[in-house]
Amino acid sequence: MSEPGQSEQTSASLAERQREDQAERVAIIENSGGKRRRRGRKRAVLGSVLLVLLLVLVLLPQIAGTFGKGIVESKASEALGADIRIERLGLSWFGSQRVGSLRLVDGSLREAADIDVRVERSLVGLVTNWKNLGKIVVRGSVTLDRTEGPLADLIGGESEQAEPSSGSAKLPSGLKAELVFDGLDVRYLD
Numbered sequence: 744m745s746e747p748g749q750s751e752q753t754s755a756s757l758a759e760r761q762r763e764d765q766a767e768r769v770a771i772i773e774n775s776g777g778k779r780r781r782r783g784r785k786r787a788v789l790g791s792v793l794l795v796l797l798l799v800l801v802l803l804p805q806i807a808g809t810f811g812k813g814i815v816e817s818k819a820s821e822a823l824g825a826d827i828r829i830e831r832l833g834l835s836w837f838g839s840q841r842v843g844s845l846r847l848v849d850g851s852l853r854e855a856a857d858i859d860v861r862v863e864r865s866l867v868g869l870v871t872n873w874k875n876l877g878k879i880v881v882r883g884s885v886t887l888d889r890t891e892g893p894l895a896d897l898i899g900g901e902s903e904q905a906e907p908s909s910g911s912a913k914l915p916s917g918l919k920a921e922l923v924f925d926g927l928d929v930r931y932l933d
Contacts, residue, residue, distance in 0.1 A: 804834035839863045858883030876920035884928040
């Protein structure tokens with residue numbers, strides 16, 4: 744039979760061994776990647792966020808072409824006092840910028856212009872040197888009616904004169920562009 748003092752000593756040494764084993768396990772876990780896993784998880788989240796931001800940056804011209812079309816239509820319609828519709832607005836980081844089938848329609852639903860515009864300059868080139876627009880190619884058809892229609896005010900017709908703006912429009916100094924009319928059909932009605 745075991746003595747009562749020896750039993751307490753055995754259980755104390757057993758408890759001590761269990762504590763040592765537990766401490767070894769904790770040390771192994773801490774050294775083998777407990778914190779590394781957290782850092783690895785943080786790196787994975789950060790990498791995912793950066794990848795999504797990079798993807799958005801790459802697709803930004805397509806996104807802007809889709810949503811920017813309405814903004815361009817409304818601003819141009821407001822400026823000309825006629826309805827402007829754009830079928831396609833194509834933007835590209837490294838290629839040319841395109842406005843496909845820009846249509847100008849007056850209040851009586853007459854089409855005064857249907858043109859395609861291409862700016863042969865990349866968005867990267869425009870961002871780095873915005874004063875040089877490069878070559879702008881315009882093709883399509885325009886009907887200039889001096890007596891009525893949305894373009895009458897622009898060419899000095901007899902229609903209602905638009906209210907003068909409060910300030911004069913000024914282009915930035917040093918702005919350069921080459922304007923090319925490629926197969927543009929212009930009809931003038933007097």
